[in-house]
Amino acid sequence: MAEDVENQYWYNMKTGEVEHGFQSPSVDRVGPFAxxxxxxxxxxxxxxxSAKWAEEDAADNR
Structure with a gap:
């Protein structure tokens, strides 16, 4: 069964608010969260x- 992302929660990077469903443009939000x-x-x-990925990249480039 596919996730129902429209009914999950998102963090709006522009406003700093948590949103339920698709309330703002996708460019402004991250998620989904349960x-x-x-x-x-x-x-x-x-x-x-981001820190984890930076560490992995640094380890790969050694």
């Missing part, structure tokens, strides 16, 4: 992923 709580921590998740 809960509003998860979406509220979107920036922390993005920072952690």
């Amino acid at each position: 809960t509003a709580e998860e979406a509220s921590h979107a920036l922390e998740v993005l920072r952690a992923n």
